[in-house]
Amino acid sequence: MDRNALKPIIEALIFAADHPLSVDRLAAVLEGEARDDVREALRELVSDYSSGLRGIYIEEVAGGYQLRTHPGHAPWLRRLFKMGMQRISKAALETLAMIAYRQPLTRAELEGIRGVDSAGVLRTLLEKRLVRIVGRKDEPGRPVVYGTTKEFLETFSLKDLASLPTLKEIETLEEAPELPETMEGYATENDGGKTSEDNSAGGDSVEKEGRGDDPSGKGHGEPQGS
Amino acid sequence: MDRNALKPIIEALIFAADHPLSVDRLAAVLEGEARDDVREALRELVSDYSSGLRGIYIEEVAGGYQLRTHPGHAPWLRRLFKMGMQRISKAALETLAMIAYRQPLTRAELEGIRGVDSAGVLRTLLEKRLVRIVGRKDEPGRPVVYGTTKEFLETFSLKDLASLPTLKEIETLEEAPELPETMEGYATENDGGKTSEDNSAGGDSVEKEGRGDDPSGKGHGEPQGS
Amino acid sequence: MAYRVKLNMFEGPMDLLLHLIKKNEVDIYDIPIAAITDEYIRYLDMMKAMNLDLAGEFIVMAATLIHIKSRMLLPIPEEGVTEEEGEDPRAELTRKLLEYQKYKLAAIELNSRTVLGRDVFARGVPFDLSFDMTGESGADDPGLADVSLFDLVAVFRDIIKRLPHPYKIDLTVDRFRIADKINAIMEMLSLEGSLVFKDLFPLTAPKGEIIVTFLAVLELARLLMIKVNQTEDGVIRIRRAFKGESAGVDFGEGGAQAGNTIGEVH
Numbered sequence: 184m185d186r187n188a189l190k191p192i193i194e195a196l197i198f199a200a201d202h203p204l205s206v207d208r209l210a211a212v213l214e215g216e217a218r219d220d221v222r223e224a225l226r227e228l229v230s231d232y233s234s235g236l237r238g239i240y241i242e243e244v245a246g247g248y249q250l251r252t253h254p255g256h257a258p259w260l261r262r263l264f265k266m267g268m269q270r271i272s273k274a275a276l277e278t279l280a281m282i283a284y285r286q287p288l289t290r291a292e293l294e295g296i297r298g299v300d301s302a303g304v305l306r307t308l309l310e311k312r313l314v315r316i317v318g319r320k321d322e323p324g325r326p327v328v329y330g331t332t333k334e335f336l337e338t339f340s341l342k343d344l345a346s347l348p349t350l351k352e353i354e355t356l357e358e359a360p361e362l363p364e365t366m367e368g369y370a371t372e373n374d375g376g377k378t379s380e381d382n383s384a385g386g387d388s389v390e391k392e393g394r395g396d397d398p399s400g401k402g403h404g405e406p407q408g409s
Numbered sequence: 410m411d412r413n414a415l416k417p418i419i420e421a422l423i424f425a426a427d428h429p430l431s432v433d434r435l436a437a438v439l440e441g442e443a444r445d446d447v448r449e450a451l452r453e454l455v456s457d458y459s460s461g462l463r464g465i466y467i468e469e470v471a472g473g474y475q476l477r478t479h480p481g482h483a484p485w486l487r488r489l490f491k492m493g494m495q496r497i498s499k500a501a502l503e504t505l506a507m508i509a510y511r512q513p514l515t516r517a518e519l520e521g522i523r524g525v526d527s528a529g530v531l532r533t534l535l536e537k538r539l540v541r542i543v544g545r546k547d548e549p550g551r552p553v554v555y556g557t558t559k560e561f562l563e564t565f566s567l568k569d570l571a572s573l574p575t576l577k578e579i580e581t582l583e584e585a586p587e588l589p590e591t592m593e594g595y596a597t598e599n600d601g602g603k604t605s606e607d608n609s610a611g612g613d614s615v616e617k618e619g620r621g622d623d624p625s626g627k628g629h630g631e632p633q634g635s
Numbered sequence: 636m637a638y639r640v641k642l643n644m645f646e647g648p649m650d651l652l653l654h655l656i657k658k659n660e661v662d663i664y665d666i667p668i669a670a671i672t673d674e675y676i677r678y679l680d681m682m683k684a685m686n687l688d689l690a691g692e693f694i695v696m697a698a699t700l701i702h703i704k705s706r707m708l709l710p711i712p713e714e715g716v717t718e719e720e721g722e723d724p725r726a727e728l729t730r731k732l733l734e735y736q737k738y739k740l741a742a743i744e745l746n747s748r749t750v751l752g753r754d755v756f757a758r759g760v761p762f763d764l765s766f767d768m769t770g771e772s773g774a775d776d777p778g779l780a781d782v783s784l785f786d787l788v789a790v791f792r793d794i795i796k797r798l799p800h801p802y803k804i805d806l807t808v809d810r811f812r813i814a815d816k817i818n819a820i821m822e823m824l825s826l827e828g829s830l831v832f833k834d835l836f837p838l839t840a841p842k843g844e845i846i847v848t849f850l851a852v853l854e855l856a857r858l859l860m861i862k863v864n865q866t867e868d869g870v871i872r873i874r875r876a877f878k879g880e881s882a883g884v885d886f887g888e889g890g891a892q893a894g895n896t897i898g899e900v901h
Contacts (some may be wrong), residue, residue, distance in 0.1 A: 187462060192485050194464030195478035198758070199486050212488045236413060238420030242755070251755040252421035259418050260425055260756045262438045267876075269753040269761075273646075276742035284741060296735055299647030299692050319572050327574050340749040353740045425756040 184216060189224040190231075197228075203247025203337060245336035246343060274304045279313060279335065283347060287317045287328035305329070313338060410442060415450040416457075423454075429473025504530045505539060509561070509573060513543045513554035531555065646784050648696035649735045651678060654785040656732070663732060666725055668707055672700040681788060685846055687853070703728060784853075787832070787863070790871060791849050794836045816844075816851035821860065821875075829874035832863070 196212060197204050206225065210218045225248065229241045232250075242251050252260055261268065278301055281293055294301050308314035317330035331344070341347060422438060423430050436447045451474065455467045458476075468477050478486060507522055508514065520527050534540035543556035562569065655674050656663055676697055682689060706724035723729075752761035823830055835852065836845050852873060855861040861873045 191462050191464035191479065192482055195482040196464075196485060196489050198465050198476065199478055200489060201759075204489075208489075212485060214488075236417050238417035238422075239424050249757055250424065251751070251757055252425055253417065254749055254754045256418055256421040257754050257756070259422060259438060262440075263422050263426060263430075264756075264761060266761070269750075271746060271750070271753075273742065276746050277738055280738045280741035280745055283745075284738070296731075296738065297647060298649035298696065298731075298735065299690065316574055325571070338751045339745055340751065340755070348744060350737050350741060353744050354737060421756070425758060427759045 184220075186220055186224045186227070189213070189216060189220060190228050193221070193224055193228055197241065197248055197250055200249075202333070203243075203245045203249040205247040208247070242340060243342055244340050245333050249337070272304075274301075275308060278304045278308060279331070282308075282314055282329050283331050283335065283344065284350060286330040287320070289320055289326040289328050291326065293329070410446075412446055412450045412453070415439070415442060415446060416454050419447070419450055419454055423467065423474055424476055426475075429469075429471045429475040431473040434473070498530070498533075500525075500527075500530045501533055505534060505557070505561070508534075508540055508555050509557050509570070512556035513546075515546055515552040515554050517552060519555070647690070648693045649732065651675065651693070651785055652696065652732060653736060653739070658789070663729060663736075666729065668700065668704050668725055672697075672704050675700055678785070678788060681792060685850060687850075699728065786865070786871065787849075787852070790832060791836075794833065794845065813847055813851050813854060816847050817855055817860075820848075820851055820855060820873075824861065824873070824875050829872045832871040832873055835873075 192213065193209060196209060206218070206222055209225065210216065210221050213221055229243075229248070232240045237253070238256060239250050239252055241248050277297060278293065281296055282288060285292070290301060290305060293305070305314065309316075311334075312332055313335045314329050315332050316327045318328055319325045320328050335341075336343065418439065419435060422435060432444070432448055432451065435451065436442065436444045439447055455469075455474070458466045463479070464482060465476050465478055467474050503523065504519065504527055507519055511518070511522075516527060516531060519531070531540065535542075537560075538558055539561045540555050541558045542553045544554050545551045546554050557570070652671070652675065655671055655678070656666065659671070659674070661667055661671065679689065679693060679697060682693075703724045749755055751757060820830070820835070832852070835848050840848075852861070852863070855873075856863055859876050862876045863871060863873050865871050
């Protein structure tokens, strides 16, 4: 099959799959096709989607490729799904961050760092499948240890765990405001000038490179508050 | 908003919705846009998709518009869903969990707990070699007793049976799934091949759906359990 | 006392310490332990006085701080100091704070990523990402979006200080019930859309009422009935939480139901 015939099939497969499709998986489905051809057709497909004004693009994430809507269109999609602005709780984010960077780790280790009981937040993360039990620790009591899942990578648009910025890199971003300190000037109504939306901490994360050049998302105007 | 800006938004909406979107619905989401503009942008979008070699197209169906894979690609999609997906039903997961924790146990004991006939589910588990007959019980009728297999451990990335979280540990997390989270590779829906045509079935179970897109069974970038 | 607000829904002792360190602009490597300990304990007292149900971890941290403080007062022996004995008593705490802070930053970084189901969407109905919209009593996160509990406590302290009467919390007032306050706030919100947190506390109000109002806000945040946000100008506002078409708990139906949800009515 030539590459031009391969492309639409790959498009259909990526479209239909519920989760990111890996090159391995594609090659397995497209048995008989050279892996390089699959890879090249995929590359072309990704580039087709990135050119022009499109509502969707292909993201490389969680070890595979997935079609997604452009970030700039999120307000319209929220309207479609009748959802509010989704916020992930601080507790959940903190816990996720610890598990992502320190995995595998036990609940006791986690609570040692956070300083608070974390059963509830762990339960929710397990339910949402962002975290899973990956085994047991070889120590008295053989406590279970937690790790992140593929859904975690998918949810946070990470190619793999190695794509997480290192903690060191993060520390250099430390000037990033941590909301609490703005309180100081509260009485005097200081400028502040900070909204929850622009936690600039991650402004220049690796991630953004790929699609940062797509301004099409922005500037379509946002729907009025739902 | 001009029509060119409207088109990608409509594309994103139709893509993300799990049911055909009617012009009415689109116009409602795109509040403020003239209905005619919406209709015209949609028409252009449909025609964009129909030109050239594409893997997906927009079909007017059930009073709305929906992205679908081309009928000609159906064989590939069937392969995608058949391969590796190893979909397993919720009933099967439940049964597996019971056998894993209570083994060896008879079918009567199993049904006593589940409260439903489990012959079919047991047969499937036996076929998939996740469960096996480990002996007979010393009681009238000498019924056979079931236990889990090595494949079971492999499939769920368990070092050994002792690595299953204890029921107590699970209780402390209250509603943590009663199965090790390593049940990852499995979908809880036991439909067969799912194509774009019938995707609505799983519409609201996005997060529960087959994390099984990875037939290799190796999580990409995921840490191995300890 | 007729009500308690559970605090473990909110932040923990590490958050409070970091909050104090930032607020006072002190060097985390050289924490003025006496001052920070005092302030930490003042916050604790404040929260206790307001009947916030302090988790044990807060007390443990207080004990740790006091312990460090006392060790700092010991004279350093001149000779025969081993490495370990000579270590700054604050070292362990600093290490823990730094580590915790690292993950807090990592959490902010995670949150700034393109999140599936929030910023981008794949096919199909997105699963509910926001942990604070489950609306159940077991919800993990109160509706304090970008404001920490300690921010609120700090603002509240300022308000109390501004009161014409000497600072003294009088909790004997039973005339003000949280349930009533909750209803009143929700009513105002349905009329106004959003409210400035500070405006809920008129200087003329009796202290008992002010405290009850504060607790009502926390309770509403915990029940996810409201969201607390800080706007660009640093003003903390509260607004109704988005709850789809079907709001969970209906406080409009009078205090009885509200009383139950608050729980632990003694």
